[in-house]
Structure formats: structure tokens, C-alpha cells
Amino acid sequence: MRAVLIQRHADGATLALGDVPEPELGHGQVRIAVRAVSVNYVDRFVPQGGYGKPPADGVPWVAGLDAAGEVTEVGDGVTGVRVGDRVMAMVPSSLAEQVVADARFTVPIPPEWSHEEGAAAIVALLTECSALSAADGLSAGESVVITGATSGMGLQGVQLARHLGAGRIIAVARSDRADDVLHRLGADLVLHSPGRGFAKHVLDATGGTGADVAVDHVGGSYFPDLVAAAAINGRIVNVGRAAGAEATADLEAFSLKQLTLRGVTFRTRTPAELTGLYQQVRNLDLTKLRPVIERVVPWQQTEEAQGLLSTGAVVGKVVIRVAVED
Numbered sequence: 001m002r003a004v005l006i007q008r009h010a011d012g013a014t015l016a017l018g019d020v021p022e023p024e025l026g027h028g029q030v031r032i033a034v035r036a037v038s039v040n041y042v043d044r045f046v047p048q049g050g051y052g053k054p055p056a057d058g059v060p061w062v063a064g065l066d067a068a069g070e071v072t073e074v075g076d077g078v079t080g081v082r083v084g085d086r087v088m089a090m091v092p093s094s095l096a097e098q099v100v101a102d103a104r105f106t107v108p109i110p111p112e113w114s115h116e117e118g119a120a121a122i123v124a125l126l127t128e129c130s131a132l133s134a135a136d137g138l139s140a141g142e143s144v145v146i147t148g149a150t151s152g153m154g155l156q157g158v159q160l161a162r163h164l165g166a167g168r169i170i171a172v173a174r175s176d177r178a179d180d181v182l183h184r185l186g187a188d189l190v191l192h193s194p195g196r197g198f199a200k201h202v203l204d205a206t207g208g209t210g211a212d213v214a215v216d217h218v219g220g221s222y223f224p225d226l227v228a229a230a231a232i233n234g235r236i237v238n239v240g241r242a243a244g245a246e247a248t249a250d251l252e253a254f255s256l257k258q259l260t261l262r263g264v265t266f267r268t269r270t271p272a273e274l275t276g277l278y279q280q281v282r283n284l285d286l287t288k289l290r291p292v293i294e295r296v297v298p299w300q301q302t303e304e305a306q307g308l309l310s311t312g313a314v315v316g317k318v319v320i321r322v323a324v325e326d
Helices: 043-046 115-134 152-163 179-185 201-203 220-229 249-258 271-283 298-309
Strands: 001-008 012-019 029-038 066-074 086-090 099-101 144-147 169-173 189-192 211-216 230-238 260-263 293-298 317-321
Touching: 012 298, 029 086, 043 293, 043 298, 086 115, 099 144, 115 152, 115 211, 115 230, 115 271, 115 317, 144 152, 144 220, 152 169, 152 179, 169 179, 169 201, 179 189, 189 201, 201 220, 211 220, 220 230, 220 249, 271 293, 271 298, 293 298, 298 317
Parallel strands: 144 169, 144 211, 169 189, 211 230, 230 260, 293 317
Antiparallel strands: 001 012, 029 066, 029 099, 029 317, 066 086
16 A cells, blocks of 8 residues: 655655555454544654654654544454544554554544544644643633644644633734634634743733643743733643743742642553543534544645644645545
């Protein structure tokens, strides 16, 4: 079958269409005819081993971390998923004509959505559900700060926070290019910050009490402001490190406010934990959580699509359309 392959070499990595064997279907798995795959921030780190373990130099590796398409075959032990179902899933090596996935780790695509929307939504939905669960849930009326708000993750986080009954939602973005979109999705206030300096505005917007929950997609230089902007007993959840994996914080403020810091990743989740998280997503009214797509490109342009995320000009997701007839 055809797939987009990562070719690692001494100078880095390149992406190109190639041929690989069809994946074998195992117990509890479903085979999906892939129609669309989204570009994720971590895609650029995969060839260097930053997310998963790559094969040896010179050995092709299929790109992609999620997929949307139709189920064409179900394995032994599968219940609740049938041939013909349209599903979305977070699954590695997905940028191919076919992929196999654990049936428990699939979510039906709403009838109103396209395959491209399914691909754009699944990782963000899982991530943002995971973040708000890690914050001990979001109580109705609580204030929320979301950094990196114009990313696919951030936009989904704003929608989900509103859907779950948040009070004041404050989005932090690098520029004003997506203010209209953020307000439409549920943000009450959009702050523009290239790094430090937004804590005072969060405090002003919350009457001086600070934010109850912060969902941090950026890390690095943004983190100290999240501590300064947090309410007493506030919860900070880090899900991304676009500005760096290291950060400093005022530990005196951290202690005085009795803050909680949690991290979110899928790499160390048990199957039982993942099953529960997927069920949370299935329980949502996804018709009210439609993703924002910046651009859809053919899979021949995968390398260029991944490069778009580095420009800082993307609002929402970039999606790759898989052409099975290619």
C-alpha cells in the first residue's frame, strides 16, 4: 500500500510517498481505510525520536499520529464497531492508505462532519479532555486561562471549556489574527502576548482573584505568568511545550496559593486509562465542538504542510487528504 514515509539520514529527515506492506489485523483491532490525517506539533520531533522510538537510519517509517476514515474489517473480539462505520482515532504511522487501531480507541465521526474534520478533532479532543480531567474536572462557573489559543489544541480547549460550563474564559494568543474566531468559540477575553506579561490582565479580568484552571500549551516563558495569574487552590495543567520544556516559577507564590501542577501525555497511559479517556470523548456532544481547519492539502504536500506550523500563521489545524487512488 502507499504511505508517506519518513526517511532519516545524517542531515535530518525527508518525507515522500512510498510503498509498505499492509498492516496485519489483530485481536480487538479494526482496519481503517484512511481518508484524512492532521498535522500535529509533535510531527516535527518524530524523526529525531522526540515522540516514540524511530527505526534505524535508512529504514522507512510511516508518518502520522491520527486518522479518520471508514472501517473495512473488524478483528476477533471487537464489539461496538462495524464495517462501514466512519471513525477517528489517535494512532501512530497513520499517513497511509490503511491503518489498524484498537477498536476501543476509536470514536465515531459525527454525521455532520467530514473526514477532514474528524482528523482535525481527535487528538485535540483527547488532549483537552485529558487536561480538564487532570485539573480535577472543571466545575461550572470556574474561570479558565488557555495559552497557545490559536492552535488546534487551544481552539478545541476554548470550545470544550465553554461546553463544560466554564465561567470566564481567557485565551492567550501571540497576535490578534484569530480574535473573532476565539470569541465565536467561547472566549470572553483574548490577550496578546509573545511570552511574559499577561498575568496582570488575567487578574484584572477576574476581579483580582485569578484563574481557577490554566491549560498550558506553551510552557517555557509563559509558565511564570500562569503561576502569578492563578487563583488560590488553582490548577495548572501542562499539555504542550512549544516555548520550551524548561520553565521557572515563584515557588513562594506557588505555595501561598496552594497550587496544583499536573502534566498530560498519552505515552505513559495504561490501556484502561486510554479506554476511559476515549469514552469521555464519545460522551461529549461533538456537534457543538466542530474543529477549526486552516487548510486541507493533498498528501503529496505533507512536508510543506508540516512546515506551516512553524510559521506561526496557522489558526486551527492543517489536514492532509489521503488519496487512495494515487
